[in-house]
Amino acid sequence: MTRIVAPTSSLRLRLAGAMALAVALAAGGGAVSASAAPATSTVETPADGGHSMGWSMPAGPQVAAPSVRSRDAAAASGGSSLPVQGMDVSSYNGDVDWAAAKNAGKQFAFVKASEGTTITNENFTQQWTGSATLGYHGAYAVGSPGISSGTSQADYFVKQVEAGARVTSWSALGAVLPPVLDLENGATTECWNLTQAQMVAWIQSYAVEILAKTGQNVSIYSNPSWWSDCTGNSGGFGISPLYIARYTTAATPNPLPSSWSAWSFWQYEKPTGNASPTSYDFDAFNGNISQLASMTTTSAASRLAGTNRFATSADLSASTFSPFAAGQGTVYIASGLSYPDALAGGALAGHLDSPVLLVTSTAVPPATQAELTRLDPARIVILGGTTVITPAVQTALQQYTQAQSAPFVTRLAGSNRFVTSADIATGFTTTGGVVYLATGLAYPDALSGAAVAAESGAHSGPLMLVAPNGISTAVAAQLTRLKPSKIILLGGTSAVSTTVASQAAKYAPTVTRFAGTTRYNTSALISSSTFPSSTPPTTVYIAVGTNFPDALSGAPVAGLADSPVLLVTSTGIPTLVAQELHRLKPQSIVVLGGTSAISTEVEAQLDGLAR
Structure with missing residues (x-):
């Protein structure tokens, strides 16, 4: 599996902190802090302003829906025929019935761990432990690019996953799917008030820090319209697995954002009612189960x-x-x-x-x-x-x-x-x-x-x-x-x-x-x-x-x-x-x-x- 490379631990001391790629924003571009994650966190509940993956994603040209998709947007099922089915969950789903999910054919899951540097998923430990019973699981973070640096948010995400999983290092998690960065608009802002160049730099800094802390390439959750509007169709992230958001009855999620010629994960359906332990988001993997397993392996090359x-x-x-x-x-x-x-x-x-x-x-x-x-x-x-x-x-x-x-x-x-x-x-x-x-x-x-x-x-x-x-x-x-x-x-x-x-x-x-x-x-x-x-x-x-x-x-x-x-x-x-x-x-x-x-x-x- 290819990945963005980070400097090794053999870098001399005068390069200490070189991985801290905090974005230097231009005047008026929004304040970005390169400081470490706060000592205290907000435990996310469905009412506190935390978000699930896909909460604001534009539906895309294949679906007649509002330009901003809510959690109650009409479901579509274009990916349901693919052989490897999965799901993603957040605090909105509470204590998930993992046995029912497995009986429904789900073979992988992504669990929300954090948002920005202040919000955590109150149900992460139960959801993380239970999702392992499906066979394969990973964690995701909802990014907040206009609030703090990509480096600090990546660090916060890793800390929350390790704490919630009750381990002291990422390697102790065992075989996990690539970490996911959920990229969407802010609650009241388009592209978090960042220029396209600033957004690209922010994503890049997040990706580099994730690699340094986990040894895995970050998977990027996005869709063509957001990627075009907020990164200017950047072509520099093709080595990161694509988690495409598209709600359609079509058999594929094409077209894809400009960085990618192929997708890895597809969120193809969101619940049509309020989220619950059984109304999770529906995902598919682009390959067979052996290929999914290979994504959990950290390559030395x-x-x-x-x-x-x-x-x-x-x-x-x-x-x-x-x-x-x-x-x-x-x-x-x-x-x-x-x-x-x-x-x-x-x-x-x-x-x-x-x-x-x-x-x-x-x-x-x-x-x-x-x-x-x-x-x-x-x-x-x-x-x-x-x-x-x-x-x-x-x-x-x-x-x-x-x-x-x-x-x-x-x-x-x-x-x-x-x-x-x-x-x-x-x-x-x-x-x-x-x-x-x-x-x-x-x-x-x-x-x-x-x-x-x-x-x-x-x-x-x-x-x-x-x-x-x-x-x-x-x-x-x-x-x-x-x-x-x-x-x-x-x-x-x-x-x-x-x-x-x-x-x-x-x-x-x-x-x-x-x-x-x-x-x-x-x-x-x-x-x-x-x-x-x-x-x-x-x-x-x-x-x-x-x-x-x-x-x-x-x-x-x-x-x-x-x-x-x-x-x-x-x-x-x-x-x-x-x-x-x-x-x-x-x-x-x-x-x-x-x-x-x-x-x-x-x-x-x-x-x-x-x-």
Whole structure:
């Protein structure tokens, strides 16, 4: 099962709180608090303003009904013919007759646990315990995006489930279905008075925190009209299971919200009278019972992917970096269509705890815009010259800095890629460390090296580019300044020549080469030379070896997690890479990029190689 990836526990202390992706709302957008859940809670009763799943959902174009659907809306039964039937309940249902539900053919249930950060289900314990008798169960939260942050509401939900189930950790719940986030309008507001970008950021922060706390992807409950109105048809959540709300006599709930090509759960009928222990909401699962069972399994292999390379880089950033405080934070901007500047920039970004986001030569893509808005950096640094990223893009980026001013968008650029890499290296001020040299004419060998260069501690160092015939004057000047104790050449002699190796020896007492017979073997060698078996990383990042954008954006993220990046093909895992994964035995494996880059079959194989 694919999921949004969260940083692992190996992140250094200076990233403490990076998972707390509180939404920084624009003026007038509604107050959002990033504070922890309150110590006291309101116990939900049907009269106190708490809500059940689907309480305000528009009926959708297939049903002639009011635009806002109440709990007494006319029932429809289009999903009743599907083989796996289920239900969802809240405090409105009281003590549910679970034996009757099971006799009626229900095989799964979702139980409301919380709403916002103040409301709990007074009947949760009975409903949770009883729902297990159906075979499969999960919990849901009614989101309140305009009231408090996604992170705090996710934390509150997890605490309420654990408390109500009488366990001390999520893993102690056993095999449970993915947590559900119920997204509907507020009682008196459309879209909680959030802009579409703010809503997307809020959902993203909730999803990331749920993954961090549960190891499961959050399932999103919505329908096309709400998704269009409130997220602008965001396409960035397709890896979360869809819980579609549609009340229709049709055999399918299509059309679906824009993020999804398939649905997992369908709420197809709501009670026509007041809710009671036997008048619960009717749901169906899109598959057989074995497929439902597989949704309770937490996969060790996960995928972090957007709809394109720009969205993937934004998702990588969102999975790791919190919004910046006033006067703080730098975001590095690289071309998503050209690799050299991002290779060197990824090492510096990781070294300085900063993300790399991608743009085209002439525009800032929507996903990058949304992530810059969420991060709200004090500074933006463009990697590369004006032929790679035009002055128009530099001007457009000004609005995403805290001061919204030209002086806070700068550029690191030389007369060519080699000089630019040397300019980027000026961001490293410590001498006597490690320097990495890679060819500026091809990217594969340097992909894995950039992640290692971005790490903390002894492995951190600048990555500079060289030509086949030698080290440029600009790179040589930086080597003289840095006085490295070791220079590491990334790739074989066809990539980094013996001439370069001889010249490098003039600047460091030790020159080492990481080179395999293929780009894949080189990535395995870099990993094995960096990460001893005695202290292996908990997470390994995987990128396709035949394209560069996903791995380049992943380099600072992997570096911050002190994790390697290994390369695979779109359809298979090279032998030495598989052997390296077997040696490392990581707790989790993160696939960078979509299924067109790395297939689901490879993801399944990777899952089998994790610890």
